[in-house]
Amino acid sequence: MKLLKNVIRLSTGLSTGLSTGLSTGLSISVKAVAVISLMAVLPQAGYAAGGGAELEHFSPVRTDRALQRGARTFMNYCQGCHTADYQRYSRLAEDIGLSDAEMLENMVFTTDANGEQTKVGSLIGSNMSKEYAKTAFGVAPPNLALVSRSRGVDWLYTYMKSFYLDESRPLGANNTVYPNVGMPHVLADLQGWYKPVYHDDGEGHQVLDGFQQVTAGKLTADEYNSTISDLVSFLDYLGDPNREARHSLGIKVMLFLLLFLALAILLKKEYWKDVPHNN
């Protein structure tokens, strides 16, 4: 909001500046540069505020099997609180190789206003109301449909692996990527509990070395990593369901243009072959 106000002030300022003379105009353009450079650094500032932990690199997997497993984890463990309601169950089923019936049977756990199972053509919502979530967690769990775009897959992958035991927090969990997060460690039964291990870098900063297991979960560390890999691949899919189709169409368009270029060159040669060259 503040930024918006500044921009509005700037644009009114600019027009008055232009009419009141060069000197005011100049000072305003200094302001303009300041605001523009502020806009340029803001996204980074947002990430910096998300904690200083280093992010692990992650490449999403776009196979039906991986996305099916990721979607199942999402419906079982995330949808209780989060929605993803820019996407419909039926479209998801089609994209990850399931029939509508398989979708309804295995992944639709919510009910509609009449208390009946949510229809397959509905958006992927959550049964928890925003008001209830706000009282329970202090902050409403955000819609996760586009979170892979806003946070990036490296952030998501590292975030899901960075919950740790912290008795001082209301829900007993904290996160090195998102300090003092309002979300509990919902996958604790799978991952178990960990605590972070830090070392002092000699200049008074605590640097994260890694995590040490406190209690075991149902999965081994490798199995947990692959569950998170599928889950984040699914979130990546949700953020851009058309990517595969777009890329393959793009390649076809490039091939067509190349073919067209070859035809155009041949045609040009044909047209010009009878025109005498003067020099």
Ligand code: HEC
């Ligand atoms: C018990 C409710 C609950 C469940 C279940 C839950 N979350 Fe959350 N989640 C929250 C709350 C509350 C926040 C907001 C935290 C904050 O901003 O402090 C949140 C925030 C997030 C964020 C950060 C979004 C952002 O950009 O700030 C991500 C990512 C996320 N959750 C992913 C997941 C995934 C993936 C699952 C399933 C494995 C899941 N959540 C399950 C409550 C939940």
